[in-house]
Amino acid sequence: MVAISKPPVELFFLKQITNNNHHPPTIPIIDLSKTESKHLLVKACQDFGFFKVVNHGVPLKFINKLESEAMKFFSSPLSFKQKAGPPDPFGYGNKQLGQNGDFGWVEYLLLNLKAEPDRNNPTISVCEDNPQEFQCAVNDYVIAVKKMTCEILELLADELKLQSRDALSKMLLDEQSDSVFRVNYYPPCPEVQEHEMKGKKLIGFGEHTDPQIISVLRSNNTSGLEILLKDGSWMPVSPDSNSFFINVGDSLQVMTNGRFKSVKHRVVANSLKSRLSMIYFGGPPLNEKIAPLPSLMENDEASLYKEFTWFEYKKSAFNSRLSDNRLGFFENN
Ligand code: GA4
Numbered sequence: 001m002v003a004i005s006k007p008p009v010e011l012f013f014l015k016q017i018t019n020n021n022h023h024p025p026t027i028p029i030i031d032l033s034k035t036e037s038k039h040l041l042v043k044a045c046q047d048f049g050f051f052k053v054v055n056h057g058v059p060l061k062f063i064n065k066l067e068s069e070a071m072k073f074f075s076s077p078l079s080f081k082q083k084a085g086p087p088d089p090f091g092y093g094n095k096q097l098g099q100n101g102d103f104g105w106v107e108y109l110l111l112n113l114k115a116e117p118d119r120n121n122p123t124i125s126v127c128e129d130n131p132q133e134f135q136c137a138v139n140d141y142v143i144a145v146k147k148m149t150c151e152i153l154e155l156l157a158d159e160l161k162l163q164s165r166d167a168l169s170k171m172l173l174d175e176q177s178d179s180v181f182r183v184n185y186y187p188p189c190p191e192v193q194e195h196e197m198k199g200k201k202l203i204g205f206g207e208h209t210d211p212q213i214i215s216v217l218r219s220n221n222t223s224g225l226e227i228l229l230k231d232g233s234w235m236p237v238s239p240d241s242n243s244f245f246i247n248v249g250d251s252l253q254v255m256t257n258g259r260f261k262s263v264k265h266r267v268v269a270n271s272l273k274s275r276l277s278m279i280y281f282g283g284p285p286l287n288e289k290i291a292p293l294p295s296l297m298e299n300d301e302a303s304l305y306k307e308f309t310w311f312e313y314k315k316s317a318f319n320s321r322l323s324d325n326r327l328g329f330f331e332n333n
Contacts, residue, residue: 027050027227027237028052032151037155045259047261056243062140071276100322106205114176152246162296171284172213178314181281184276186274203267203268209265214248219278220277222270223237228265247263255293257305290305292305303332305330308330313326313330
């Protein structure tokens with residue numbers, strides 16, 4: 001059992017930076033049922049590294065089932081939740097994020113999706129005496145979300161005219177794909193209002209980029225997610241429980257030699273309502289070489305990055321602090 005130390009409350013607060021932009025950009029909305037979405041997808045990955053997906057085809061019953069199972073889990077006594085083991089890196093975590101001194105106002109479950117989840121053969125163990133129902137709900141959800149994610153990666157590959165349509169999706173479909181699933185529960189925090197009056201925001205999950213290829217987030221209707229815009233201001237993302245929010249990860253930024261942007265994002269806590277988000281992080285196999293895709297490179301275009309394997313990048317990422325610029329270490333000067 002892990003003893004969860006209580007970090008000082010001051011660690012969670014951010015000075016509030018006001019967005020003085022009177023015309024903040026709007027987040028691209030991609031309708032996956034429309035054929036012209038390919039073009040918009042590429043544009044969204046270039047301009048923001050972030051977009052919202054509607055008509056996604058993920059059955060509502062899988063989403064709702066997982067949300068209610070997850071709420072049941074997070075409402076359970078601490079002693080039960082801790083049976084999932086400490087997050088090193090997979091298990092149940094409370095306030096502590098990673099191993100390098102980051103904290104947030106959040107509880108979470110981090111699960112390894114190493115093997116292909118299969119509804120008849122659940123491979124994801126949430127915790128020892130975990131009800132089968134939670135495992136099945138995760139499996140059904142992940143299978144459907146992974147299918148949608150691969151469709152998006154195939155549309156991107158098509159529009160980018162990569163060698164093959166599955167040039168990106170095959171890394172997620174590979175049975176060695178190192179993908180991860182995370183459920184974050186942000187309890188309401190009554191202290192938020194008091195601190196907001198002093199111009200401070202409470203951090204749920206501190207600013208960071210995701211190391212993988214692509215991340216797919218679905219949340220309940222509680223706000224909190226913010227993305228960092230090019231002008232350095234934070235833009236709140238209106239929650240939408242019927243849609244998915246997708247962001248480009250560091251690995252996809254490298255594979256496109258910087259054309260696609262791995263967007264910095266964070267979550268601020270809410271004073272009244274709890275926020276529940278579930279995120280699928282699509283990652284490549286550990287031995288995959290992460291480098292700009294040759295078919296994307298112009299004649300004399302130089303690679304912005306030194307070549308590395310996903311294993312090397314992941315190792316370095318897990319040794320970093322949340323807000324670090326993890327790609328900096330792999331940049332060519
Ligand atoms: C950010 C994206 C994913 O949530 C995650 C996170 C991981 C963790 O929670 O253990 C990290 C973070 C994430 C990057 C830097 C390191 C590792 C916490 C942290 C401080 C699961 C991932 O892959 O990288």
